[in-house]
Amino acid sequence: MSDLVEFYKSLPALARNVIAGLVIAALPIAGALYLRQHLLSDATRVPTIMLTQYQEAAKHIAETPEVVKVFDDVRGREEVRYYSSDGCSAISLTRSGLNVTWFVQDLSRLQLPKFAQAHATLEPAAWAQGRCYPAPQQHPPPPPTWMATTMQQCLVRIDYQWADGCHGHVFQNPCTGAWSAFYWDSCVH
Numbered sequence: 001m002s003d004l005v006e007f008y009k010s011l012p013a014l015a016r017n018v019i020a021g022l023v024i025a026a027l028p029i030a031g032a033l034y035l036r037q038h039l040l041s042d043a044t045r046v047p048t049i050m051l052t053q054y055q056e057a058a059k060h061i062a063e064t065p066e067v068v069k070v071f072d073d074v075r076g077r078e079e080v081r082y083y084s085s086d087g088c089s090a091i092s093l094t095r096s097g098l099n100v101t102w103f104v105q106d107l108s109r110l111q112l113p114k115f116a117q118a119h120a121t122l123e124p125a126a127w128a129q130g131r132c133y134p135a136p137q138q139h140p141p142p143p144p145t146w147m148a149t150t151m152q153q154c155l156v157r158i159d160y161q162w163a164d165g166c167h168g169h170v171f172q173n174p175c176t177g178a179w180s181a182f183y184w185d186s187c188v189h
Contacts, residue, residue: 052103056105057103060083060090065082068080068151070157070169075095076093076094077094078092079092086105087106087154088104088106089106089152090103091171133187136168136182136184139166144160144162144163144166145160145161146161148172154173154174154175155171155172155173156171156172156174157170157171157172158170159185165186166188167185168182168183168185169182170182170183
């Protein structure tokens with residue numbers, strides 16, 4: 001270390017000033033890189049879809065929604081809360097002590113693709129009290145009976161009941177033709 005100090009002192013004044021200037025200029029850059037690497041990388045990153053959910057919850061926290069109970073029995077509770085300020089709905093499912101709420105923007109204002117043939121299955125089998133098929137189209141015949149319930153102008157719930165006792169539902173927006181995922185309510189397999 002002392003050799004480095006001696007070398008620095010032996011340099012002309014101009015060279016020492018240039019080196020000092022470079023060191024002073026490099027300090028903020030090194031500090032910024034350190035902060036980025038060590039502090040900001042430890043920050044909690046929220047996926048975009050969850051950020052949207054947090055923003056919707058914050059936006060509607062002070063509102064009193066119109067509540068439609070879908071069911072409230074031994075299976076649990078499902079309700080849809082409609083917020084008239086922007087047409088947003090919150091679907092709440094409570095089963096086996098687990099409470100999940102998902103905000104859905106006003107489907108009449110969104111340009112969503114039409115899902116005419118297949119719906120993704122989001123409902124875990126444990127919630128549906130049995131082993132469910134991955135998609136309702138895979139359930140063996142005969143085809144289910146169904147009943148549509150209008151919940152609001154652009155939101156319809158369609159319940160499907162199979163002869164063996166399995167049943168589930170889906171939401172549809174008749175204003176845009178958009179469909180939600182399929183939710184199993186009960187499976188007997």
